Amino acid sequence: MTALDVTPVGAAAPEHIPYDLPKPVRWGGTSLVLVLLAAFPLLFPNPAVTSIGVFTMIFLVAACGWNIFSGYSGYISIGHAAYYGIGQYTVALVVLHLKVAAGWDSFELLPLAGLVAAVLAVPIGFLLLRVRKHTFIILTVAVMFILQLLAFNLTSWTNGSGGLELPFPTWTGSFFNEPFYYVGLAAAVVACVISWWVRGSKYGLGLLSIRDDEERARGLGIKATPTKLIAYAMSAFFVGIAGGLYVTFVGSVYPQFGFDPNFDLAVAVLVFVGGIGTLSGPVIGALLLIPLQQYFYLQFGNANLFLIAYGVLFILILRLLPGGIAPAVTQLWRRFLVARMLRAAEPPRPPGGDRATPAAATAAEGRDETP
Numbered sequence: 001m002t003a004l005d006v007t008p009v010g011a012a013a014p015e016h017i018p019y020d021l022p023k024p025v026r027w028g029g030t031s032l033v034l035v036l037l038a039a040f041p042l043l044f045p046n047p048a049v050t051s052i053g054v055f056t057m058i059f060l061v062a063a064c065g066w067n068i069f070s071g072y073s074g075y076i077s078i079g080h081a082a083y084y085g086i087g088q089y090t091v092a093l094v095v096l097h098l099k100v101a102a103g104w105d106s107f108e109l110l111p112l113a114g115l116v117a118a119v120l121a122v123p124i125g126f127l128l129l130r131v132r133k134h135t136f137i138i139l140t141v142a143v144m145f146i147l148q149l150l151a152f153n154l155t156s157w158t159n160g161s162g163g164l165e166l167p168f169p170t171w172t173g174s175f176f177n178e179p180f181y182y183v184g185l186a187a188a189v190v191a192c193v194i195s196w197w198v199r200g201s202k203y204g205l206g207l208l209s210i211r212d213d214e215e216r217a218r219g220l221g222i223k224a225t226p227t228k229l230i231a232y233a234m235s236a237f238f239v240g241i242a243g244g245l246y247v248t249f250v251g252s253v254y255p256q257f258g259f260d261p262n263f264d265l266a267v268a269v270l271v272f273v274g275g276i277g278t279l280s281g282p283v284i285g286a287l288l289l290i291p292l293q294q295y296f297y298l299q300f301g302n303a304n305l306f307l308i309a310y311g312v313l314f315i316l317i318l319r320l321l322p323g324g325i326a327p328a329v330t331q332l333w334r335r336f337l338v339a340r341m342l343r344a345a346e347p348p349r350p351p352g353g354d355r356a357t358p359a360a361a362t363a364a365e366g367r368d369e370t371p
Contacts, residue, residue, distance in 0.1 A: 033283070037185055041178050048298075050177035054249055056290040057184025058242050062263075063270045063282035064191035065238025068198055069231045070268075071277040074211030075129070078264045079140025082147045083236040085258030086120060087113035087243025092164040092253045093157065102248075103169035107183050110244045117240025118233040125232035129225060132214075144259055151255035163254035166247065180249045187245065191238045196279055198231070207231055211277070266293070273317050275324030284325050289313075 041050050062084065070076050090113040095106055128139050151158045158164065171179070198204040206227050209217040218224050247253045274285030296309045321328040 033287075034189070038182075041181055047177055050181060052291050052294040054177055054180045054184060055294060056286055057181060057188050058246050058249070059267065059270060059290045060188040060283065060286035061184065061191050061245070062239050062242035062267050063274075063286050064188065064195050065235045065242070066267045067271050067276065067282045068195050068238070069228075069235035071271060071281070072198065072204060072207045072211060073228055073231055075132070075136055075228065076268070077140045077235075078137050078261075078268065079142070079144040080235065080239050080267065081259050081261060081263040082124075082140075082144040083117040083121060083239040084243040084246075084260070084263050085144075085147060085151065085253075085255075086117045086236075087240030088247040088253040088258045089151065089158060089164075090116045090240070091244040091247050092166055095166055096164060102167040103171065104179070106166075106169075106248045107179075110183070110187065110241050110248075113244030114237040114241040117243070118237040121233045121236035122229065125229050125236075126225075129228050129232065141261070141264075144261065144264070148255050148259035151259060158255065161255065163252055166251045166253075168251055180245065184245055187238075187241050191241075192279070192283065194234065194238075195282075198234070199279055203227065203230070208277075269314055273314065273324060275326030275328075278324070278326045281324055281326045288325075 040053055044050065044053075062080070066077070066080055091106065091109045094100060094109055094112065095102070100106055100109065124143055128136060128143070131139060152160055154160075155162075169176070169179070198207070206217065206222045209220070209222060210224055210227060214224055243258070247258075270285035270289055271282050272285070273281075273289060274283065275281030292313065317325070323331075
């Protein structure tokens with residue numbers, strides 16, 4: 001039902017109702033969030049708090065990257081941990097074999113981690129994107145577990161279950177987390193900007209048309225396979241960067257943690273809670289759920305009760321807001337605009353309020369008289 005369907009008889013139809021929030025609100029809100037994120041380590045210098053901020057930035061980069069493909073194309077991937085692990089092992093192997101100094105020099109390897117993940121995503125995506133829906137989901141999980149098994153067995157490269165240990169940066173103390181946080185924030189900003197560009201570009205419109213109806217998009221001349229493959233590679237690029245940042249922060253990589261299925265579930269939950277296929281959905285999901293997840297882990301981690309608390313929170317959010325937080329806010333804003341426009345379009349009431357006018361009262365009395 002549209003606004004015109006509920007317009008009262010005799011009232012003028014409302015003009016075009018914008019779907020999104022006003023630009024001043026959007027740009028002002030974005031600027032405020034950036035300022036708060038930039039000032040976060042200064043406002044909360046506690047190392048335990050800033051470490052939560054680092055993990056939040058890592059998952060924010062991964063969530064934005066995941067949304068570029070799964071959110072815009074409609075192909076839900078539960079195997080992006082493959083590229084998360086590739087990014088980790090790329091940085092670890094280059095640091096150990098080329099003797100790259102820990103610290104700022106290792107940050108220069110993050111684009112390489114994303115590039116390796118994107119390059120490997122091309123042949124993998126070329127095979128996987130030939131199928132759809134549930135088959136695609138199952139195959140993405142299979143690819144992730146295949147790479148995990150390879151990491152266990154290629155001991156000459158990965159050291160198997162023994163993992164790889166990286167040297168720690170020279171900086172110590174309360175300043176240890178800040179460089180990782182700000183590098184993660186910069187990567188998150190780039191990921192969000194690329195996501196915004198894809199969403200508003202002609203290429204992004206083709207990607208969204210594939211999500212809505214792929215067969216019809218093909219009929220309109222959109223080359224579906226190359227379009228999906230490019231988005232898949234871009235998504236893997238940012239997930240690989242997230243993996244590279246994670247390994248430099250933690251200082252070690254193991255097959256079961258590099259190619260971790262829990263990572264895929266966490267990223268999917270973030271995007272679905274925030275609003276899949278939206279620009280702000282991954283940001284809202286990451287900034288809301290990752291700090292809560294880390295807090296639950298610190299409070300109830302020994303008994304794994306944090307998983308129960310995190311799961312209950314996820315169920316409640318999706319039960320109350322099935323489309324996600326960002327679409328729910330937009331829908332409330334649109335309903336507010338519709339209600340305001342309808343009130344403005346109502347004809348003015350007579351001075352007597354609900355009482356009938358004298359002419360109407362005389363006509364009513366005349367109808368009531370018997371001949």
